[in-house]
Amino acid sequence: MPSSPASPAVLPQAERLAARPDHAVRVAGIPAVALALALLAFALLWFGTLGARHLLGPDEGRYAEIAREMLATGDWVTIRYDGLKYFEKPPFHMWVTAVSYALFGIGEWQARLCVALAGLAGVAASMLAAARWFGARAGWLAGLVLASAPMWNAAAHFNTLDMTLSGVLACALASMLLAQHPRTTPTARRNWMLACWTAMGIALLTKGLVGVVLPGLALVAYTCVTRDLALWRRLHALAGIALMLLVAVPWYWLVARRNPEFLHFFFVHEHWQRYTSTVHARQGPPWYFVPLVLGGFMPWLGVLPAMVRTVRHRAGTSVTTPMTIGPAPFQPAQMCAAWALSIFAFFSLSGSKLPGYILPLFPALAILAGAALAQTGAPAWRTQLWAMLAIGALGLLASPVVATLDSNNTPNLLYRAYAVWVATAFALVCAGTLAALWLLRRRGRMASITAYALGMLLAFTVALLGHEAIGRPASGIALAAPIERVLRPGMPLYGVGMLDHTLPFYLRHPLTMVAQPDELAFGTEQEPQKWLPTIDAFVDAWQHGPRAVALLSPRMFAELSARVPMHVIARDWRRVAVANFPVAGVR
Known part of the structure; x- marks a missing residue:
């Protein structure tokens, strides 16, 4: 006779849980269906908003246009x-963007695809490293923390080299951590370290020597704290350095061979002088980055004490399988702390400071936060939520202040429009926090943290999207169509005393600088025939040269229109577009 079914009392616990209707398959403690929905929401917010805003100057327009010119000329x-x-920056970011144009056409989301992929790579790499050392839950939580950190997710939707560098360096950090895990086989350890060196080679092609200096500083700082000199013997340095140079050196060799002036400008002016002096006029006090880190990591500031304890207690160091590659166990929490602190110190001491410089430290913070959150109990998490609810409420109450702002570059009318979006973002912060509090009671801590992170990501995405109220007029897109009706291929497009970073991209037409070279001073010195160094030279070309279009500030237009005929094509509060010939339909 067939045996009768076993009674529920004698079934293994896992089978009893699977048989219960309220126990779905779980990953890192989260039902698989809920996890899939969370990932889908993340993907929609991450990639679905890339083309929702016009490009901002200077960075977004600059790098979008460089890549467009690279694709158009075929000179890579x-x-x-x-x-x-x-020659201020190496080409990797622009290469990826040019490939994006070639595959998908030229547009805003294509220009931002590189940074979105770099940000996603940073999230995925951090999750993998945290899961390996601190468990699957810590890996999931590290990804949530990094994706919802305002500075990281905003930078992943803003076309700059800082995000590309940070994503590549996050892969370098994660590869190092994965290579040093005690259960990693010798072959896998070698492969992970070679991946780390490859990432540094790509970093060299993204922003220069900083791609090697930052990991090197972190390694030295870690060694000084832990006295783990044996780590240096596990870096596969000879093969790794060779691979790194194989990735980076060919472009440096080619560009220096074709342009002998490159080496001095790039390594002396753009590296040494940028760091040791204020030649780039981007100075700031030593505490310049403190508010940026606090604001950029705001939703997770309540976890900082637990992160400090994670480092102090050397979390992850004790493992079941003893180390077989040396007497000193590798300490992943200390490595992450050394990574974050050394990067912060390096840029705080620099003579040149910009907000994006410290982006590479956020993946290390996220890994530490993931490890800390995995050990955080419900009471501590509830306290964090109430604190964030207070911050959201204060932000909501203070949002009308945005409507009072005014500046020469941005009229108050645009700030008033943006204030509504700021208020909406803080309202979403409050709503997401309240939802997390409700889920903490009903579904537990993991569901609460996941909902909270998605709520923060949504809130800060709304704040970024709302900036289009300011960004669209600033981009000059409203002038593009009228100018396109007049501008012809090969026709000069002058930038008179101004370098417009966005309109050349939208017009698919580079500028010819007049009187003020701005950041193109090096280029005008190398090829002086490609610009007009004085207003008198421009006036002569305007009157006696071929048909042309010019972009001027309203002040410059008032001065020059009294000297030479100028036919207005279109204008906004930043710029006036004019032609040196009558324009049909424009009076």
Whole structure:
């Protein structure tokens, strides 16, 4: 006779849980269906909003236009901006963007695809490293923390090299952590370390020597704290350095061979002088980055004490399988702390400071936060939620202040429009926090943290999207169509005393600089025939040269229109577009 079914009392616990209707398959303690929905929401917010805003200057327009010119000319070695040599940065970011244009066409979301992928790579790499050292829950939580950190997710939707560098360095950090895990086989350890060196090679192609200096500083800082000199023997340095150079050196060799002036400008002016002096006029006090880190990590500030304890208690160091590669166990929490602190100190001491410089430290913070959150109990998490609810409420109450702002570059009318979006973002912060409090009681801590992170991501995405109220007029897109009806291929497009970073991209037409070279000074020195150094030279070309279009500030237009005929094509509060010939339909 067939045996009768076993009674529920004698079934294994896992089978009893699976048989219960309220126990679905779980991953990292989260039902698989809920996890899939969370990932879908993340993907929609991350990639679905890339083209929802117009490009902002200077960075977004600059790098979008460089990549467009690279694709148009077919020259992938000598970087040019508005037709002039531009050697401030290496080409990797622009290469990826040019490939994006070639595959998907030229547009805003294509220009931002590189940074979105870099941000996603940073999230995925951090999750993998945290899961390996601190468990699957810590890995999931590290990803939630990084994706919802305002500075990280905003930078992943803003076309700059800082995000690309940070995503690549996050992969370098994660590869190092994965290589040093005690259960990693020798072959896997070698492969992970080679991946780390490869990432540093790509970082060299993204922003130069900083791609090696930052990991090197972190390694030295970690060694000084832990005295783990044996780690240096596990870096596969000879093969790794060779691989790193194989990735990076060919472009440097080619561009220097074609442009002998490159080496001095790039390594002396753009590296040494940028760091040791204020030649780039981007100075700031030593505490410049403190508010940026606090604001950029705001939703998770309540976890900082637990993160400190994670480092102090050397979390992850004790493992079931003893180390077989040396007497000193690798300490992942200390490595993450050394990574974050050394990057913060390095840029705080620099003579040149911009907000995006400290982005590479956020993946390390996220890994530590994931490890801390995995051990955080419900009471501590509830306290964090109430604190964030208070911050959201204060932000909501203070949001009308945005409507009072005014500046020469941005009229008050635009700030008033943006204030509504700021208020909506803080309202979403409050709503997401309240939802997390409700889920903490009904579904537990993991569901609460997941909902909270998605709520923060949604709130700060709304704040970024709302900036289109300011960004669209600033981009000059409203002038693009009228100018396109007049501008012809090969016709000069002058930038008179101003470098417009966005309109050349939308017009698919580079500028010819007049009187003020701005950041194109190096290029104008190398190819002086490609610009007009004085207003008198411009006036002569305007009167006696071919048909042309010019972009001027309203002040410059008032001065020059009294000297030479100028036919207005279109204008906004920042710029006036004019032609040196009558324009049909425009009076």
